[in-house]
Amino acid sequence: MQLRLTRTQLNELELILAGAYGTRPRYHLPTVAGHVATLLIRDVTAGRQIELLDTETTPIAVIEVDESTTTDRGTWVAGTVTALREPATPPFAPLRPGPGRPLLDHAVLAVGHDHVPGDEPVIHLDAGDPEALSRAVHTAQRDRRTVRVLPEPAAEHLDGDARIELLSHLAEVTTAGHVTVSRRQRAPRGNGLVVLFTGLSGSGKSTIARQLTGRLRAETHQRVTLLDGDEVRAMLSSGLGFSRADRELNVRRIGWVASQLAAHGGIAICAPIAPYRSMRDEVRTMAERAGRFVLVHVATPLEVCEARDRKGLYAKARAGEIAEFTGISDPYEDPTDADVTVGAHGESIEECTEQVLAAITGGVGSYII
Ligand SMILES: Nc1ncnc2c1ncn2[C@@H]1O[C@H](COP(=O)(O)OS(=O)(=O)O)[C@@H](OP(=O)(O)O)[C@H]1O
Numbered sequence: 605m606q607l608r609l610t611r612t613q614l615n616e617l618e619l620i621l622a623g624a625y626g627t628r629p630r631y632h633l634p635t636v637a638g639h640v641a642t643l644l645i646r647d648v649t650a651g652r653q654i655e656l657l658d659t660e661t662t663p664i665a666v667i668e669v670d671e672s673t674t675t676d677r678g679t680w681v682a683g684t685v686t687a688l689r690e691p692a693t694p695p696f697a698p699l700r701p702g703p704g705r706p707l708l709d710h711a712v713l714a715v716g717h718d719h720v721p722g723d724e725p726v727i728h729l730d731a732g733d734p735e736a737l738s739r740a741v742h743t744a745q746r747d748r749r750t751v752r753v754l755p756e757p758a759a760e761h762l763d764g765d766a767r768i769e770l771l772s773h774l775a776e777v778t779t780a781g782h783v784t785v786s787r788r789q790r791a792p793r794g795n796g797l798v799v800l801f802t803g804l805s806g807s808g809k810s811t812i813a814r815q816l817t818g819r820l821r822a823e824t825h826q827r828v829t830l831l832d833g834d835e836v837r838a839m840l841s842s843g844l845g846f847s848r849a850d851r852e853l854n855v856r857r858i859g860w861v862a863s864q865l866a867a868h869g870g871i872a873i874c875a876p877i878a879p880y881r882s883m884r885d886e887v888r889t890m891a892e893r894a895g896r897f898v899l900v901h902v903a904t905p906l907e908v909c910e911a912r913d914r915k916g917l918y919a920k921a922r923a924g925e926i927a928e929f930t931g932i933s934d935p936y937e938d939p940t941d942a943d944v945t946v947g948a949h950g951e952s953i954e955e956c957t958e959q960v961l962a963a964i965t966g967g968v969g970s971y972i973i
């Protein structure tokens with residue numbers, strides 16, 4: 605089988621081949637404690653041999669899979685990696701880890717920001733956004749500082765502090781003998797925000813999302829984009845159906861676009877059903893790398909949604925004319941991590957919108973002027 609790697613997965617492969625994870629180039633099954641490279645495969649069944657393609661679909665390496673494990677997030681594979689050819693040159697190649705490059709004595713690893721005050725050598729992460737990396741490197745060079753680039757691996761098995769620990773470890777192995785992490789807690793740039801609505805068909809997601817969009821446009825200086833369900837299905841995800849794999853792809857695409865908007869300081873509001881916990885977790889992970897994330901559960905009971913049945917879809921689903929209909933013949937996994945839950949008790953559209961606004965602005969006054 606062939607697998608096209610994302611930019612951060614390519615980074616992970618670059619680090620493997622640069623010896624950052626040890627002398628044996630391989631992927632491991634996820635272990636939280638271990639500083640290992642991992643590979644998570646979604647939507648397809650992993651083969652014994654996996655050819656890894658770069659973003660231009662050139663085969664650059666192959667994995668001989670010797671172990672794998674399947675979870676609700678996908679299949680993790682472990683195995684030895686052999687390089688086939690050089691991938692396309694990444695940005696700032698001479699500043700990245702490579703054979704024979706001497707280690708600096710000490711450097712500051714910038715996590716979550718593109719300028720660290722001071723004059724010590726600085727390591728900037730390549731997180732897959734060439735524009736942001738270029739800005740960070742040029743700022744350091746303008747200040748006549750020594751600067752290096754560390755490819756940020758996908759490391760999908762880690763988050764939070766464990767992720768930062770891995771980055772610091774990789775920086776010490778590849779770039780500087782002693783690394784201090786300089787971490788900014790706030791969103792990387794501006795007040796980027798992703799709001800993900802989830803709930804059954806007819807629960808009120810689009811209606812509340814539209815109202816929220818209007819309010820935020822009126823009350824903030826930020827650009828607000830509504831990724832409306834129907835429009836997304838027509839444009840971004842045309843051709844996809846409602847199998848689990850298609851829904852996953854649909855929600856992943858929405859999450860990716862929303863995160864890009866947030867990374868550039870915008871507010872993205874999305875309103876798919878997003879019925880599976882794993883897909884919402886995935887959007888949260890992507891969004892939190894770009895800014896803030898707020899999960900809104902529109903918890904209108906199934907009976908109420910079915911009674912509304914504005915599009916007549918529930919009747920068709922009950923009659924067996926639509927297969928895999930969420931809530932009737934397909935699962936909806938209730939969120940346990942919603943930042944705000946609305947609509948469970950017959951609140952009006954206006955009340956729901958206010959509750960969501962309060963959750964977004966609560967404690968972060970800068971969103972509303
Ligand atoms: N089988 C099945 N299950 C659920 N929904 C169905 C189905 N077939 C069509 N529709 C219509 O598609 C809308 C849901 O699409 P989404 O993109 O939001 O779904 S998902 O997040 O990918 O699960 C949903 O729209 P909303 O009512 O706006 O939620 C339905 O109108």
Ligand SMILES: Nc1ncnc2c1ncn2[C@@H]1O[C@H](COP(=O)(O)OP(=O)(O)O)[C@@H](O)[C@H]1O
Nearest residue numbers: 804805806807808809810811912914951952953
């Ligand atoms: N809180 C609410 N109270 C009463 N009716 C609502 C409420 N929220 C939505 N509706 C109505 O329910 C129907 C379905 O809403 P919609 O926003 O299209 O749901 P979804 O996007 O979740 O499918 C619409 O006719 C809408 O006017």
